[in-house]
Amino acid sequence: MQLHFSPSMRSITISSSNSAGNVNGGGGDLMKIKVASRHISYRTLFHTILILAFLLPFVFILTAIVTLEGVNKCSSFDCLGRRLGPKLLGRTDDSGRLVKDFVKILNQVNSEKVPDGLNLPDSFNQLVSEMKNNKCSSKEFALILKGMMERYEREIRESKFAELMNKHFAASAIPKGIYCLSLRLTDEYSSNAHARKQLPSPELLPLLSDNSYHHFVLSTDNILAASVVVTSAVQSSLHPEKIVFHVITDKKTYAGMHSWFALNSVSPAIVEVKGVHQFDWLTRENVPVLEAVENHNVIRNYYHGNHIAGANLSDTTPRSFASKLQARSPKYISLLNHLRIYLPELFPNVDKVVFLDDDVVIQRDLSPLWEIDLNGKVNGAVETCKGEDEWVMSKRLRNYFNFSHPLIAKNLNPDECAWAYGMNIFDLRAWRKTNIRNTYHSWLKENLKSNLTMWKLGTLPPALIAFRGYVHPIEPSWHMLGLGYQNKTNLENVKKAAVIHYNGQSKPWLDIGFEHLRPFWTKYVNYSNDFVRNCHILE
Numbered sequence: 001m002q003l004h005f006s007p008s009m010r011s012i013t014i015s016s017s018n019s020a021g022n023v024n025g026g027g028g029d030l031m032k033i034k035v036a037s038r039h040i041s042y043r044t045l046f047h048t049i050l051i052l053a054f055l056l057p058f059v060f061i062l063t064a065i066v067t068l069e070g071v072n073k074c075s076s077f078d079c080l081g082r083r084l085g086p087k088l089l090g091r092t093d094d095s096g097r098l099v100k101d102f103v104k105i106l107n108q109v110n111s112e113k114v115p116d117g118l119n120l121p122d123s124f125n126q127l128v129s130e131m132k133n134n135k136c137s138s139k140e141f142a143l144i145l146k147g148m149m150e151r152y153e154r155e156i157r158e159s160k161f162a163e164l165m166n167k168h169f170a171a172s173a174i175p176k177g178i179y180c181l182s183l184r185l186t187d188e189y190s191s192n193a194h195a196r197k198q199l200p201s202p203e204l205l206p207l208l209s210d211n212s213y214h215h216f217v218l219s220t221d222n223i224l225a226a227s228v229v230v231t232s233a234v235q236s237s238l239h240p241e242k243i244v245f246h247v248i249t250d251k252k253t254y255a256g257m258h259s260w261f262a263l264n265s266v267s268p269a270i271v272e273v274k275g276v277h278q279f280d281w282l283t284r285e286n287v288p289v290l291e292a293v294e295n296h297n298v299i300r301n302y303y304h305g306n307h308i309a310g311a312n313l314s315d316t317t318p319r320s321f322a323s324k325l326q327a328r329s330p331k332y333i334s335l336l337n338h339l340r341i342y343l344p345e346l347f348p349n350v351d352k353v354v355f356l357d358d359d360v361v362i363q364r365d366l367s368p369l370w371e372i373d374l375n376g377k378v379n380g381a382v383e384t385c386k387g388e389d390e391w392v393m394s395k396r397l398r399n400y401f402n403f404s405h406p407l408i409a410k411n412l413n414p415d416e417c418a419w420a421y422g423m424n425i426f427d428l429r430a431w432r433k434t435n436i437r438n439t440y441h442s443w444l445k446e447n448l449k450s451n452l453t454m455w456k457l458g459t460l461p462p463a464l465i466a467f468r469g470y471v472h473p474i475e476p477s478w479h480m481l482g483l484g485y486q487n488k489t490n491l492e493n494v495k496k497a498a499v500i501h502y503n504g505q506s507k508p509w510l511d512i513g514f515e516h517l518r519p520f521w522t523k524y525v526n527y528s529n530d531f532v533r534n535c536h537i538l539e
């Protein structure tokens with residue numbers, strides 16, 4: 001069986017005779033596919049053949065004719081079959097046999113590997129000119145098509161991965177505006193006494209551990225994000241005078257963060273700003289694992305190395321690659337991020353706190369969270385294994401752990417529902433009676449010992465283990481996740497949720513944030529503030 005393109009590309013002839021020779025004059029064994037050139041570009045023709053040849057081998061001949069001749073008013077294959085089947089298949093027995101032969105070849109080629117040495121044309125034009133000059137067997141043709149298709153697919157995948165990489169770096173880099181804000185506020189701290197004033201004022205200090213107040217904890221080095229979290233919580237509250245915010249930041253951001261909250265009071269709410277260096281409790285003896293985490297060589301390379309080298313692109317989908325990159329965000333090894341596991345020690349006199357991530361916005365009064373009966377449990381959190389959003393809300397332990405690892409397989413159940421960080425109500429009194437911190441430490445060490453083969457993603461997996469048995473599921477509308485993952489987020493649900501969480505790469509303060517989800521966040525940015533204006537934030 002052979003295939004021949006006419007020099008004008010107006011027809012493709014398929015001949016069933018294996019003996020090479022006069023293709024056009026071969027007699028009854030010919031089938032001509034006419035190309036109506038005014039309807040069709042080479043590119044369309046090429047893609048049509050590719051798609052038809054490999055995805056729909058059984059309708060290849062029938063549909064090819066229809067498409068090539070521009071008779072494409074039929075939208076279903078049924079319709080095509082009815083219109084063309086009898087005409088084509090009924091013409092002679094030979095063409096029926098041809099169709100069958102061709103299908104056979106396609107199926108055969110489909111399961112065959114394209115030989116390494118096969119000379120693949122670089123472009124469709126080249127394919128056409130080669131076809132014009134040389135006859136080739138239809139099997140060869142099919143293999144060439146398959147090879148070209150595989151190459152295109154690979155190229156498309158690679159460019160998709162490159163795009164994801166760029167996004168990853170866009171997501172890890174600090175935007176100029178936010179960096180500027182931090183610098184200017186730090187500068188203000190040294191030059192302006194108001195920016196250095198004590199926070200909160202001395203007569204309010206006792207309230208920092210007064211359990212009749214609602215205590216929030218936020219740990220971040222992003223001043224703008226912190227301002228949005230605090231402002232949104234205060235403005236959405238029915239009792240702002242009962243709010244105490246404990247903002248924890250790192251040493252380099254401390255001055256800037258302090259300036260911001262000193263100059264932008266959210267009274268009657270109270271804000272305290274602390275640097276990690278100011279907690280006496282946070283010492284190497286108490287936090288031995290973190291030191292190890294930050295200095296572990298494998299980890300350094302893992303989080304800061306070249307992400308595409310060594311990735312096997314042929315068995316990776318863009319989605320799984322995206323989540324691998326996500327797992328490698330350097331923020332997962334930062335102390336600020338692991339700090340949440342030390343809440344009982346950092347706030348020794350506080351009974352209950354709501355811990356917030358810096359990528360959330362509060363849209364409703366959260367006072368009722370303090371009334372929820374946690375039934376003696378430690379951590380009130382939303383579960384992430386059921387819900388409308390198939391991707392964000394389908395997380396079970398198997399999504400976080402490597403169940404091929406014997407320790408994991410022995411200790412955990414892959415079907416157990418996971419829960420989310422972002423907005424959690426912690427009962428610190430109940431927590432102090434447990435062993436949660438030690439469990440967390442010992443699993444973190446275990447994972448380091450096995451070179452991070454038990455799990456990749458930073459703080460949540462060891463917490464999923466450490467908090468087992470201590471989690472009280474709360475109503476999902478308290479905390480809506482996934483606004484930084486995908487565009488499909490349901491806007492009605494966003495409006496209704498008490499707290500929305502831009503977890504994922506597309507943070508609202510980055511260029512890659514989703515435009516239609518951004519206003520829910522920018523609503524709480526004070527654009528008339530001099531620092532925000534002068535740093536051209538999100539302009």
Ligand SMILES: *[C@@H]1O[C@H](CO)[C@@H](O)[C@H](O)[C@H]1NC(C)=O
Pocket residue numbers: 312313314315
């Ligand atoms: C990539 O994965 C494919 C399919 O799993 C496998 O056949 C191939 O050998 C792998 N390549 C490398 C370089 O590991």
Ligand SMILES: *[C@@H]1O[C@H](CO)[C@@H](O)[C@H](O)[C@H]1NC(C)=O
Pocket residue numbers: 298449450451
């Ligand atoms: C971890 O990696 C190091 C070097 O990269 C290797 O020497 C060691 O055997 C690995 N340990 C395990 C448990 O795989």
Ligand SMILES: *[C@@H]1O[C@H](CO)[C@@H](O)[C@H](O)[C@H]1NC(C)=O
Pocket residue numbers: 402403404405406452453454
């Ligand atoms: C999962 O654990 C097994 C057994 O320790 C290990 O061989 C494998 O490399 C791990 N997988 C990943 C992705 O780390």
Ligand SMILES: *[C@@H]1O[C@H](CO)[C@@H](O)[C@H](O)[C@H]1NC(C)=O
Pocket residue numbers: 487514516
């Ligand atoms: C997201 O969806 C909205 C409408 O649903 C659309 O206007 C916008 O272009 C989409 N953005 C991206 C990045 O896909």
Ligand SMILES: *[C@@H]1O[C@H](CO)[C@@H](O)[C@H](O)[C@H]1NC(C)=O
Pocket residue numbers: 526527528529530
């Ligand atoms: C915004 O900033 C300006 C200038 O700092 C301040 O006067 C104003 O009260 C702020 N608005 C809000 C809602 O915080």
